Amino acid sequence: MSNVFLGKCNNYNFKNLYSILKQGFNSIGGLDFVRDKKILLNPNLLAPVSPEKGVTTHPEVIRAVGRQIQQNGGEVFIGDSPGMGTLKTLYKITGIKKIADEEGFEIADFKNSIIIKNPDGVLVKKFEIARAYEHVDYIFSLAKLKTHGMTYFTGAVKNLFGMIPGLLKPPFHYKFSNKQNFANMLIDLNFLLKPKLSIIDGIMAMEGDGPRNGNLRNLKALIISKDSIAADTVACKLVNINPKKIVTNIAGAERGLGSMDLNNINIYGRKIKDLEINNFKHPPREVNLDNLIPVPGFLKKIIEYFLVPKPKFYHDKCILCKECVKVCPSKPKSLSVKNNIIEINRKSCIKCFCCQEMCPVGAIEPKKFILN
Numbered sequence: 001m002s003n004v005f006l007g008k009c010n011n012y013n014f015k016n017l018y019s020i021l022k023q024g025f026n027s028i029g030g031l032d033f034v035r036d037k038k039i040l041l042n043p044n045l046l047a048p049v050s051p052e053k054g055v056t057t058h059p060e061v062i063r064a065v066g067r068q069i070q071q072n073g074g075e076v077f078i079g080d081s082p083g084m085g086t087l088k089t090l091y092k093i094t095g096i097k098k099i100a101d102e103e104g105f106e107i108a109d110f111k112n113s114i115i116i117k118n119p120d121g122v123l124v125k126k127f128e129i130a131r132a133y134e135h136v137d138y139i140f141s142l143a144k145l146k147t148h149g150m151t152y153f154t155g156a157v158k159n160l161f162g163m164i165p166g167l168l169k170p171p172f173h174y175k176f177s178n179k180q181n182f183a184n185m186l187i188d189l190n191f192l193l194k195p196k197l198s199i200i201d202g203i204m205a206m207e208g209d210g211p212r213n214g215n216l217r218n219l220k221a222l223i224i225s226k227d228s229i230a231a232d233t234v235a236c237k238l239v240n241i242n243p244k245k246i247v248t249n250i251a252g253a254e255r256g257l258g259s260m261d262l263n264n265i266n267i268y269g270r271k272i273k274d275l276e277i278n279n280f281k282h283p284p285r286e287v288n289l290d291n292l293i294p295v296p297g298f299l300k301k302i303i304e305y306f307l308v309p310k311p312k313f314y315h316d317k318c319i320l321c322k323e324c325v326k327v328c329p330s331k332p333k334s335l336s337v338k339n340n341i342i343e344i345n346r347k348s349c350i351k352c353f354c355c356q357e358m359c360p361v362g363a364i365e366p367k368k369f370i371l372n
Contacts, residue, residue, distance in 0.1 A: 003225060003230075003268065004227070004267050006221065012058050017061060018068070021061075023269065025068065028225065034074030042079065042139055043080055044201075046357070047083060047358065078105050078108060084327070109135065110132055114134055120191060140195065140197045141156045141228060143198065144205075144206070145223075146205065146206035147209070149311075151183070152282070154210070156225075157249075160193055186248055198223075199224050200232075200235050202219045203221065209283060212359070213365075221238055229259060234267065238275055241282065310346070310367065311351070311353060311364050314364070324356075326358075327354045332348060
């Protein structure tokens, strides 16, 4: 049985966070194991935006977790690798630098990288990850509960993709453009890094066009587990997403990373029904024609073209920052600038939604039924 703590926290008031997190840690075994250990907190720091935007793990959650690690005799390090911007700017704007200075946390080494062999990996036999990994004993995944254009949902499992340096992320999207392969790559990474705890900040969750330009919902949820798949399963149930339809959950459960069967998950604290939101807005999802009536092969391709979500550009919102062009992993790039407009080559687009993820103004959305 996997143990998951589900706490209710209305806002990011430190006292409330500290109390609820302490209750959660105690319910799943406590933090005695951190004594004399170096703990890396890996939050979701997607981009240099203020905490109020709900894009990143809130700094007060990080403060509350870190302080309890210190009080149990551990040393705290913080780090993540963004998809855009410099680390200095990222840590300042997201509030990480401020809490690190105030609490005595160390900023981990995410400037340099190391190559680690992964002999048990299914798809990836070695990873190049942040050098911080070799200087710590354990990793805590501090995820943010959000929807995602490619994987539909992002939580504890996908969060560890942040351990891969920013410039190295696009090649992974290109090489593993198939969703199932991308999910298995993430499971390979989780098996390598072996996060000791997964904590999901779902107090302010993001619905719709996540992981950056969706709408915020006050879900009031804090989730803690040693089982990242179980943590993501509970998170999915809170926002009316079938956990058995999420590729990372499927791959992780099949390979023994964790459990997505609620019958094998003990939930402490609140019940799912206490916090779940039934009208949580989801991103558009692919339709699997194999589950529908049989259609000829040529017709199936035509129908699938319209039913598979693709990036749609809203040029009236675009500020031509070109971040989408920079991050596009396709070879050749699917995005280019012509006549002061971002143009997309649908033939080479791998529908990874990196462009949507990095757009600072929400000018890109996943849409079906696009004609060009």
